[in-house]
Amino acid sequence: MRLATYNIEWFANLFDRDDNLIVDDSWSGRRDVTKAQQIEAVAKVLTAIDADAILIVEAPNTGKTQNTVRALQRFAETFDLRTSHAVMGFANDTHQELALLFDPDTLAARHDPIAHPEDKAAPRFDSVFRIDLDVDATEDQVQFSKPPMELAVETKRGATVRLIGAHLKSKAPHGAGSRDEMIRLSIANRRKQLAQAVWLARRIETHVAAHEPVILLGDLNDGPGLDEFEHLFGRSSVEILLQAGLYDPHAAQAHRPRPGSVPATARFERRDEGRYLEALLDYIMISGDLRERRPAWRIWHPFRDAACWGNAELRAALLTASDHFPVTLDIDL
Secondary structure, three states: OEEEEEEOOOHHHHEOOOOOEOOOOOEOOOOOOEHHHHHHHHHHHHHHHOOOEEEEEEEOOOOOOOOHHHHHHHHHHHOOOOOOEEEEOOOOOOOOEEEEEEOOOOEEEEEOOOOOOOOOOOOOOOOOEEEOOOOOOOOEEEOOOOOOEEEEEEEOOOOEEEEEEEEOOOOOOOOOOOHHHHHHHHHHHHHHHHHHHHHHHHHHHHHHHOOOOEEEEEEOOOOOOOOOOOOOOOOOHHHHHHOOOEEOHHHHHHOOOOOOOOOOOEEEEEOOOOEEEEEOOEEEEEEHHHHHOOOEEEEOOOOOOHHHHHOHHHHHHHHHHOOEOOEEEEOOO
């Protein structure tokens, strides 16, 4: 079975208010890419990775007239993808939903949030988490702008898995007007992101303790060397989740004392510097019991993966579709 996570930048912009694809030459949210070009590129990438289930990060919006599940299923039908069904968790206000596209012939998935909103240790993800992160004797109240999606998954072979899709808070100081404000926002954003990681870790520890297989996948917006404040709190979001009993080989490699060449799942243009920044942001983490199921990870990077580089059409599609690249996990389920 193949599972995937894919952050599709500005995916919501490709649909109108009635969830119909806008296949024209108007600009998408991506620089110098039309909506028609991005739609075609996304379809090519999803066809190429051929996953049984794909977590779509930044999925189309759910709102007054829009519906994430309807939009994704129409996209799948348009391009004859075998991942013809979709499921999502809690809708949010950011126009960047979390949803799973899946093949109903290989698995079943349903939204299954657990925990009570008033559970102090790890409340339900659409509620409030109270934690003192900076040891100032003041309890911080944390909420997810994009509540993680909790799914109960059962494969056709009878395996059951808890699947959690996440998109953690970005650490970028958007809106900063000065150096001092940038520092303040950066520290506040990192504090919130770490709190979200602790919240996730506590939920995961509950499943691990109950011997329930867990897969956490998505955009964690964290990786080594992303900003100058990463050592301020002693550990990263990724390290917190690894310490909860999860494993991802790319995360493990990146957090070694001497990691060497760090894998990358995203590529951002720094126009003022005339270069691109690469970062490891997207992960598929599994609990220890699943490491016995012959897992094999792959980052579909157009320049680092030999097969992607050797396929000019796929390489171009990966660069056009998003500023992130898919991560897949092949596992015996």
